[in-house]
Structures are given as C-alpha cells and as structure tokens.
Amino acid sequence: MTHLEQLPPWAAIIVALFVAIGATLTLLGGVGLVRLKSFYQRLHAPTLGYSYGTLLIILASMLLFSLSEKRPVVHELMIGIFIMITTPITLLMLGRAALRRDRDRKLGHDEVVPPRNRAEPPTEAETEDPQP
Amino acid sequence: MSRLVPHPLLSAALVVMWLFLTAFTLGHLLLGTLIALGAGWSVEHLHPPKPVFRRWLAIPKLMAIVAVDILRSNITVARVLVLGPDHPKYHSGFVELTLRMRDPNAIAVLAIILTGTPGTAWIEFDQEESRLLLHVLDLRSDDDWQSLIRDRYETLLMEIFE
Numbered sequence: 001m002t003h004l005e006q007l008p009p010w011a012a013i014i015v016a017l018f019v020a021i022g023a024t025l026t027l028l029g030g031v032g033l034v035r036l037k038s039f040y041q042r043l044h045a046p047t048l049g050y051s052y053g054t055l056l057i058i059l060a061s062m063l064l065f066s067l068s069e070k071r072p073v074v075h076e077l078m079i080g081i082f083i084m085i086t087t088p089i090t091l092l093m094l095g096r097a098a099l100r101r102d103r104d105r106k107l108g109h110d111e112v113v114p115p116r117n118r119a120e121p122p123t124e125a126e127t128e129d130p131q132p
Numbered sequence: 133m134s135r136l137v138p139h140p141l142l143s144a145a146l147v148v149m150w151l152f153l154t155a156f157t158l159g160h161l162l163l164g165t166l167i168a169l170g171a172g173w174s175v176e177h178l179h180p181p182k183p184v185f186r187r188w189l190a191i192p193k194l195m196a197i198v199a200v201d202i203l204r205s206n207i208t209v210a211r212v213l214v215l216g217p218d219h220p221k222y223h224s225g226f227v228e229l230t231l232r233m234r235d236p237n238a239i240a241v242l243a244i245i246l247t248g249t250p251g252t253a254w255i256e257f258d259q260e261e262s263r264l265l266l267h268v269l270d271l272r273s274d275d276d277w278q279s280l281i282r283d284r285y286e287t288l289l290m291e292i293f294e
Contacts, residue, residue, distance in 0.1 A: 032213040040267040041224050047250040052206045075152060088247035095255040114226050
C-alpha cells in the first residue's frame, strides 16, 4: 500500500468521502429493498445505488488511480455507461411484469393498480367478478 | 459512407471504448475498428429509428438538470428509507401522464432519466395514446408531476430530438 501514502491529503479526503457516501447510498438502497412494503415501492430502492452510489464510487476510483498512477484513468466511465444503459431495462421489465400480473389476477397484493385505460373489447376480466 | 458505416456515432464510440479498455496500439485500433463496423452493420439490420440531434447545445443543459434532480431525489428517497415507509408524511402511488413527444429515441432517454431518478419508476407506456404510467415513492399531487416532466425534461428533449 505504498502508493496510497503518496496521495495528497485533499485527494485522500475527497476519495474517502465519495466512497463512504456512495457506499452508504447503495447500502440504504439494499435496506430499502427489505423495509419497503410493496413491489412497486421496492423498485425505487436500488436506484439509489444505481444513480449516485455508482457515480460517487466511480469518481472516487478515477481520482484515486489517476493521481497514484500519474495519468488519467477513465476506464470507470465504461462501467458507468453500461450501468446507465442496462439498469433501466431490468427495472422496466420488472415493473411491467408486476403490473400485468396485478391487473390479471390480484395475488393478495398491497397496492391498488390503475386499470388499463385503452378502450378494449370486454374481456373476461371485466365480465366476471374477481374472486378473492 | 452510409453503406459502409451505417452508424458513424455508434461505431466511433465503440472504437474509443475498445482503445480505452485495451492499450493504444495500431493492432488494437484496427481490431477495434473492425468490431465497431461489424456492430454498426448488425445494428443496421435491426432497423432502429435513427436519432437526429437537432440542438446539441441543449444536451449539457439537460444533463445538468438531470444531475441536480437525481441528487435531490437521492436525498429525498434516502430520508424516506431512514424514516421508514410507514412514516405518515410519505405515501406512494401511481401517476398517469400524457406525453407530447413522439420520437422513440427521446422517449427512451426520458425512460432512462425517470428510472434513474430514485423516487420515480417508469411502469408502462402506451404508445398509441402517449400515456405514461409512473410509480412515485413520495407522492404529493398529480399535477406537479405532469408539469414537472413537461417543463423540465420534455421541452428540452423535444428541442434535442424533434
């Protein structure tokens, strides 16, 4: 760990702050997955780690390795770009799947789902009463 | 140009990425270019709607607004999580909005923004009626969200894409 000692104090403080805050946000997102009540609420929790959790840790990593290797290190931007592109797809699919499930059959779920708005020919969902 | 390099922006970005992840040598430049061209050709076969950037200047502005909004939303959601979901001050729910945008690329960017913002989750989008269903963790009133998305994001996105 010799290269860490050459780090100027201001950089060490910034890196430590960014990593600590980013990790705390990500941890809070994980805690939220447990604490929140409904599936749709839980969709919000991981985005803490997805947005600023990732961003702060990436910035800290870029700063640390750029200074200790004395050249700009920007590999981490790739991680950021790929996380930025891929995570919404997963969350979108999960959200839509849950919505579809809750509209078709209520599985003792906790949040009221808005009905489909488009004028549709009456399906069996409208003609028969949902039995609990 | 367009036959050989159907997606110049995508291919250029892939070459740059390849050189970042490896080392800058002539061999890697050639290999990266080949891969980027191949990727461009395969994307062309998917027939995606081609993005047209009308105003480049609005992009940094949008990014700055989004960065600030996501930061504020992070703080709000972190507070909700610390106080607990049962706290009476917060209640979550669905919001329905109508979008004016028609460009699929602009809508995709809006989806990334809204999903990336903690506190809003993009649930469903009805393309025929341009109706968007959002789930909001800290809900105050429906009108706020319609005007917030229209004024803050949609206007800028329409400037960029349409």
